[in-house]
Amino acid sequence: SYVLTQPPSVSVAPGQTARISCGEDNIGRKSVHWYQQRPGQAPVLVVYSDSDRPSGIPERFSGFNSGNTATLTIGRVEAGDEADYYCQVWDSGSDPVAFGGGTKLTVL
Amino acid sequence: QVQLQESGPGLVKPSETLSLTCTVSRYLISNGYYWGWIRQPPGKGLEWIGNVYHSGSSYNNPSLKSRVTISVDTSKNQFSLKLTSVTAADTAFYYCVLHRRDAHSSYYFHSWGQGLLVTVSS
Numbered sequence A: 001s002y003v004l005t006q007p008p009s010v011s012v013a014p015g016q017t018a019r020i021s022c023g024e025d026n027i028g029r030k031s032v033h034w035y036q037q038r039p040g041q042a043p044v045l046v047v048y049s050d051s052d053r054p055s056g057i058p059e060r061f062s063g064f065n066s067g068n069t070a071t072l073t074i075g076r077v078e079a080g081d082e083a084d085y086y087c088q089v090w091d092s093g094s095d096p097v098a099f100g101g102g103t104k105l106t107v108l
Numbered sequence B: 001q002v003q004l005q006e007s008g009p010g011l012v013k014p015s016e017t018l019s020l021t022c023t024v025s026r027y028l029i030s031n032g033y034y035w036g037w038i039r040q041p042p043g044k045g046l047e048w049i050g051n052v053y054h055s056g057s058s059y060n061n062p063s064l065k066s067r068v069t070i071s072v073d074t075s076k077n078q079f080s081l082k083l084t085s086v087t088a089a090d091t092a093f094y095y096c097v098l099h100r101r102d103a104h105s106s107y108y109f110h111s112w113g114q115g116l117l118v119t120v121s122s
Helices: B062-067
Strands: A009-012 A018-023 A033-037 A044-047 A061-066 A069-074 A083-090 A097-099 A103-107 B003-007 B018-025 B034-040 B047-053 B058-060 B068-073 B078-083 B092-101 B107-112 B116-120
Touching: A009 A018, A018 A083, A018 A103, A033 B107, A044 A061, A044 B107, A069 A083, A083 B107, A097 B047, B003 B092, B003 B107, B018 B034, B018 B092, B018 B116, B034 B068, B034 B107, B047 B068, B047 B078, B047 B092, B058 B068, B062 B068, B078 B092
Parallel strands: A009 A103
Antiparallel strands: A018 A069, A033 A044, A033 A083, A061 A069, A083 A097, A083 A103, B003 B018, B018 B078, B034 B047, B034 B092, B047 B058, B068 B078, B092 B107, B092 B116
């Protein structure tokens, strides 16, 4: 099964752009989904199928996937974006779900 | 927007069986989709446990082997998780989730319950 690698932490100033990576060999061949988990809350889907946004998710959240890296980009970062972010793929086989280890986004 | 709510005991003794129920609102399970469970030990990452279809067919994370049973009760619009022979390593927040499938047949977790902390301790 896939082993998805995320940086443990990313820091960004308010109003700037945050980029969170999710790496694995040929991840570009898979659909990647992203979740935001604010402290003490359940995860929330913010991007699915590489770059689609569920209803209610701001356009500031976008995704891209190619080659060996998928990236979640958060534009015009706000204090409320401070959270853990997880990437996820679904792979055919006996162990179909892989999550990244999570990235803690800190808004300076 | 579909809503999910976990319920069950917050404390389970070692070697006993953890039993949780997820009640679904604003959508009938019998209409389709896969429903499942994900857990998260405090301060750690996410682990998929398994899922069940409205027909009752289910699939579990092989790492949990035969300890997991996920079932559905369409008459109550609920689905359930049973995890046998629990140890301290099973202490976690347990989330019930709605699976959705994208155009590439990749499943993602569209909706989540608020989560329930289950502690395994004597």
